[in-house]
Amino acid sequence: MTIEDIKFVQNFKKITNDAWLKGWHERNGGNITYRLTEEEAVAAKKFINEGSAYTPIGVTVKNLANDYFLVTGSGKFIRNMTVCLEENAGIIKVDEKGENYKIVWGLINGARPTSEITSHLMSHSIKKEKTNGAYRVIMHSHTTNTIALTFVLPLDGKVFTRQLWEMATECPVVFPGGIGIVPWMVPGGAAIAEETGKLMNDHDVVIWAHHGMFCAGESLDLTFGLMDTVEKSAEILVKVLSMGGKKQTITSQNFRDLGKAFKVHISEDYLD
Template sequence: MNHHFAIIEPLYQELSEIAGYLWERGWAELNAGNISIRLANVSEHTFQDLAISETFSLPAPIPALANEFVLITGTGRRMRQIAKQPKEHTMIVSVHSNATTYHIYYTSFGQQIKPTSELPTHLACHGVLKTNKPNYNTILHTHPSDLISFSHHPDMNNEELINKTLWKMHPETVVFAPTGMGFIPYQIPGNTVIANATIAKLATKNTILWQKHGAFAVGTSITQAFDVIDVLNKSAAMYLQCKAAGFEPTGLTEAEMSELMEVYKDFGK
């Protein structure tokens, strides 16, 4: 490996760690989930020794991503593979200055792999994030089992009720996920309806529940995106545990939640 490329080595370590957690938790069966990270402090120079692909076209121009580099997981790759060999199962997308074409840098030093089929959605989201929330450089999609089960509850079909139900299960959910989850009713995975709804939802939410499918989170790092989903998933798990035990959880009262929000209003800012 060349020394320029070594600058992003810590990122691969973090990717490996989080991909391992996704697998261990059972949130990444088969090739479920995908991750992408917009890279900082890199240039063509950084990747000069890597093999590159032909030029591909984006479905639509993304002006904000001109000259940007995005590390992204490969299509069909398992999180358990990414945990062991992050470079072998990911690649770097280099968007050209025209914002309409890109090529891939292969970090696998051999086998040439294709990016996740969600590449257009990831890039469109990164474009919106760079413009509106520049610190948010990471996108994580995964299948958190408890949140998915929770989304099958016949009453949990609106954002307000979903968030109240999750918040009231634990004080940390109020503190660490203060904006709660966006909710998008079931759509066929990978279609443009869910992609556009997700992009629209990013205006107000950083974590989104795709009903009967999974979670989509944007974060300031892979760890941060994972942590927020983890906290929300734990609340969903505890809610389902109480229901399975045959009682409706008491939950934090409105007054207790208001008090928490007041005390921790500057937390994480």
């Protein structure tokens, strides 16, 4: 048995391959992190080396102390995760203070975790607190149609939410918390991590203008499905705009009726 025989690792490899096939991860674009359960950490323990040195995270994430994460590597290609996982991904552990991490498996030959690890861990910290530990995944992808829309729509979360909700009936059911927007910022540092984190307090979907999308969720499948739904809605909107715009649409009252039928709270912030 190898670490790649463990179920959570198999799921991680499948999701990275699915994301590659979607066209969301050109070259070394995008990154995915997964917080292990206690049972998964125990299952992986015999493959883990605790002796490596710690590296500063750049922010403090106290509630992630001693947590383990399976992460994609900096400069690594998502399409290669299924070819050789330990070259392209690894498991890291956060220290007791929530200030540093160390590589305990994989990322061999001098590889490092994704350059956006700070944004990931900040978002993990917020979602862990907000969901009482239920959320375990942060996924960042370069979703084509969503990026395109950041050049033509106002960089306003209310505008993006309403426009994308209207493109498919299931959208407000899948992301009832709406969408947050971060204006263009240099990626990889504490500043963009903090701005993303602020929005993650209220949203599971955050769009980085002219860059891509961040999604948070309980599982790899649910997080992938959330991103897929948003991106499909963005694709429909791009097509609608290219055909001259909407002639009819889903109304605010339609959304209220939908929320009632599906027992989903749809915020009036996004309705007329």
